[in-house]
Amino acid sequence: MPGFASISAQQLFRLVGTTDCPVLIDIQIEPDFAADPRLIPGAFRHAHDRIETLIPDLVGRRAVVICQKGKKLSEGAAALLRCHGVEAENLEGGALGWVADGLPMIPAAVLPTSNLWVTRHRPKIDRIACPWLIRRFVDASARFLFVTPAEVEAVAEKFGATPYDIEGVTFSHRGEKCSFDAFLDDFALHTEALDRLATVVRGADTDRHDLAPQAAGLLAVSVGLSRQFKDDLSQLEAGMVVYDALYRWARDGFDEGHDWPAGRKS
Structure with missing residues (x-):
């Protein structure tokens, strides 16, 4: 089961492609992203230390924050968004967990x-x-x-x-x-x-x-x-x-x- 304020890869995959899909924010640091430059479908890249700049666009919306392993970066960024009233979760296991489950990833180079x-x-x-x-x-x-x-x-x-x-x-x-x-x-x-x-x-x-x-x-x-x-x-x-x-x-x-x-x- 996902932890507090987190969502599993399989739970999120069921939402991707539907009108219920949350806003997906990839905040992996550059070295981590460079190791596997692909994005979860629908996600966009954003710096973790600038996460608060997204708040005006996230009011009234649900968000899922994604880092490489689903630990400190995504947990911290999601918690910070929740301080501003945004319904935010982190992706359990991060991008690595998504890949381990065999779920689709979009090569960033083709975007x-x-x-x-x-x-x-x-x-x-x-x-x-x-x-x-x-x-x-x-x-x-x-x-x-x-x-x-x-x-x-x-x-x-x-x-x-x-x-x-x-x-x-x-x-x-x-x-x-x-x-x-x-x-x-x-x-x-x-x-x-x-x-x-x-x-x-x-x-x-x-x-x-x-x-x-x-x-x-x-x-x-x-x-x-x-x-x-x-x-x-x-x-x-x-x-x-x-x-x-x-x-x-x-x-x-x-x-x-x-x-x-x-x-x-x-």
């Missing part, structure tokens, strides 16, 4: 320096699924620009944004796989649930409904959302709810069926 992303306007599937993945597992503060297809790369250059889901960029289709798959590969986010969801996204995005029976439904919902919303950002916010639900299905409910009235004759 963009900016939280700004850009893609083609009028999104359908990949261009909504990828922002959901980024916000839930990589950077909760990520912002997304939807622009004319011909201007994506120029906008990326001028505004320091990372382009995705267009030809010739890093995060795009690769062979028979789609951009969502590329993010899972490069961010090392392969889990049973995300791989199951990726199959549905790939089937819907590449018109391969044979890959998963849910693919046709996702296509229908995605086309419906694109017709319902003229504003791409409004569509993205609605789509976030859809993918939140799909992730919970992929994680917890994929083997559940529905039959009512029960035992009816065909």
